[in-house]
Amino acid sequence: MRRPALASGVIWLVAAAWCASAPPAAASQGREESLLGGVTVEQVLRHAALAPQIVDYEGTKILSVLRGDLMETVIVNEAQKRPGRTRLDFLSPEGVAGRLVIDDGTQTWHYEPRWHMVFLGPSLAAPADAATTFDPRRYHIRLLGVEEVIGRPTVVIRLLPRHGRRERRLWVDRTTGVTLRVEDRDPEEGLVVAAYFTRISFGLNLPAALFQPRVPAGARVVGQAVSPGPLLPVPVLERALGFPVRAPRALPGGFSLQGGAPVRDGPVMAASLRYSDGARWLVLFVAPAARMGPPGRGDRVPGLGPGGRTVVAGAIRLIQWESQGTRLALTGPLSLGELVALASAVTGRP
Amino acid sequence: MNASHRISRQLSAYLDGELSPEEMADVRSHLDRCADCREDLEAIRATKRLLGRLEPPPLPADFAEGLRARLARDALRRLAWAPARWQWWPRPAAVLLAAALAVVLITVPAVRGHLDRLRAAEVGPDLFLQAATQAAAEDPFMDRAFLGLVRTDASIRLVGEDPRGPVR
Numbered sequence: 001m002r003r004p005a006l007a008s009g010v011i012w013l014v015a016a017a018w019c020a021s022a023p024p025a026a027a028s029q030g031r032e033e034s035l036l037g038g039v040t041v042e043q044v045l046r047h048a049a050l051a052p053q054i055v056d057y058e059g060t061k062i063l064s065v066l067r068g069d070l071m072e073t074v075i076v077n078e079a080q081k082r083p084g085r086t087r088l089d090f091l092s093p094e095g096v097a098g099r100l101v102i103d104d105g106t107q108t109w110h111y112e113p114r115w116h117m118v119f120l121g122p123s124l125a126a127p128a129d130a131a132t133t134f135d136p137r138r139y140h141i142r143l144l145g146v147e148e149v150i151g152r153p154t155v156v157i158r159l160l161p162r163h164g165r166r167e168r169r170l171w172v173d174r175t176t177g178v179t180l181r182v183e184d185r186d187p188e189e190g191l192v193v194a195a196y197f198t199r200i201s202f203g204l205n206l207p208a209a210l211f212q213p214r215v216p217a218g219a220r221v222v223g224q225a226v227s228p229g230p231l232l233p234v235p236v237l238e239r240a241l242g243f244p245v246r247a248p249r250a251l252p253g254g255f256s257l258q259g260g261a262p263v264r265d266g267p268v269m270a271a272s273l274r275y276s277d278g279a280r281w282l283v284l285f286v287a288p289a290a291r292m293g294p295p296g297r298g299d300r301v302p303g304l305g306p307g308g309r310t311v312v313a314g315a316i317r318l319i320q321w322e323s324q325g326t327r328l329a330l331t332g333p334l335s336l337g338e339l340v341a342l343a344s345a346v347t348g349r350p
Numbered sequence: 351m352n353a354s355h356r357i358s359r360q361l362s363a364y365l366d367g368e369l370s371p372e373e374m375a376d377v378r379s380h381l382d383r384c385a386d387c388r389e390d391l392e393a394i395r396a397t398k399r400l401l402g403r404l405e406p407p408p409l410p411a412d413f414a415e416g417l418r419a420r421l422a423r424d425a426l427r428r429l430a431w432a433p434a435r436w437q438w439w440p441r442p443a444a445v446l447l448a449a450a451l452a453v454v455l456i457t458v459p460a461v462r463g464h465l466d467r468l469r470a471a472e473v474g475p476d477l478f479l480q481a482a483t484q485a486a487a488e489d490p491f492m493d494r495a496f497l498g499l500v501r502t503d504a505s506i507r508l509v510g511e512d513p514r515g516p517v518r
Binding site: 045048065074076086088099101103108110112114115119121122123125126127130131134159168170179182193195222263265266267268272274276280281282283287290291292293296297298309311313316318320327329331332333 | 508
């Protein structure tokens with residue numbers, strides 16, 4: 001136990017020193033620094049963003065995810081090996097038990113034992129430079145205090161996007177920078193997703209084989225429709241898809257268009273356009289209504305016309321509607337009200 | 351119509367015995383009272399007698415050969431008509447086949463397009479959620495296990511399976 005503790009201490013010092021070289025926060029951090037032993041909240045956040053690159057751990061995590069009107073509880077074993085490799089073994093409920101996800105930082109490999117299928121897709125790991133690119137000016141950041149989670153001291157931080165209403169609370173392990181607990185709360189919808197470890201072990205020197213996927217004999221391998229390529233300018237996207245893609249270059253709330261990518265899967269051919277305000281992301285999907293019927297699933301949304309529907313998966317909500325012969329969908333970590341307001345900005349009259 | 355006029359039209363049939371017993375008695379009774387009709391009856395009877403004495407006109411010499419030739423032509427025409435009619439029967443079938451093919455060529459793409467449109471509407475939300483996880487991965491503080499759950503659920507539903515019921 002002595003060596004992992006020593007290693008963690010070294011990691012903390014290195015991370016703190018590295019984070020201290022980052023630009024200072026605009027606001028005074030006197031009270032915070034006294035609570036955090038001379039480290040600012042922003043430095044803790046940078047450390048949390050850096051943790052996947054520098055810390056190994058293995059633990060059991062409980063996820064609470066909003067699905068429709070209900071919260072679903074999912075238990076998963078999560079292992080991480082630096083730099084940026086992750087393994088998820090889903091344990092319950094029964095519908096996900098046995099599901100295995102291995103992410104090597106470039107690709108996600110998902111094995112579903114019930115159907116003996118393997119799905120390949122782009123990595124879900126955060127960008128390796130996330131600690132550097134994190135811009136605290138895009139948030140209202142507040143230190144809420146210091147608490148223990150599973151017997152470990154954590155720094156509790158509230159992050160509120162400067163133009164947003166949905167807040168995130170992080171419980172960041174003081175020693176390693178690993179986020180031991182996270183909650184996303186929406187003023188309209190309440191808790192939309194929560195994740196916390198019920199146990200965790202650090203510095204285990206996890207074997208590399210745990211993070212090397214092997215396709216089981218006879219398993220069917222399916223590629224995902226998600227394109228891992230770079231974002232394209234809209235004119236290039238239009239040429240690739242063969243239909244006009246009308247999308248505003250900016251949306252209320254500070255969202256600006258980053259670029260787009262084609263989405264193709266069976267009969268679906270749509271343009272996905274990504275927006276960002278520096279703290280939040282949005283994806284707008286555009287497809288000709290002649291090729292895509294009205295959504296038959298999801299709750300109806302007043303104000304989005306007869307085809308207006310919404311589905312929710314925890315922190316991610318999706319709305320769909322039709323305007324002038326175009327099928328549109330907008331998704332992001334926003335409340336229904338925020339998305340509907342943005343939809344009206346997209347089409348002018350949702 | 352008066353009785354004389356009606357009886358005069360029956361006199362020829364009366365002479366030939368073609369009337370019913372009641373009509374014969376009626377004509378006979380009228381002839382007893384009407385001199386004009388008696389005169390008419392005698393004139394008709396004389397005419398019939400004269401016609402009965404006439405010789406039948408001779409037939410042309412080539413009448414028999416002409417008749418046989420005409421019968422042969424009619425027979426040939428009937429024979430010629432029969433194959434032509436049987437040649438015609440596949441033509442309606444071909445027309446029907448062409449019509450069916452045209453219907454198939456028009457309706458199959460339309461039906462397929464309609465089904466594709468419905469399928470696109472059905473899988474759209476899962477495809478979009480799956481694609482959205484890539485954008486969400488840019489957020490360094492978004493929980494990775496949560497993202498993994500969203501993406502894997504979407505992947506399974508995209509191949510037509512649904513272990514836990516649809517996302518509402």
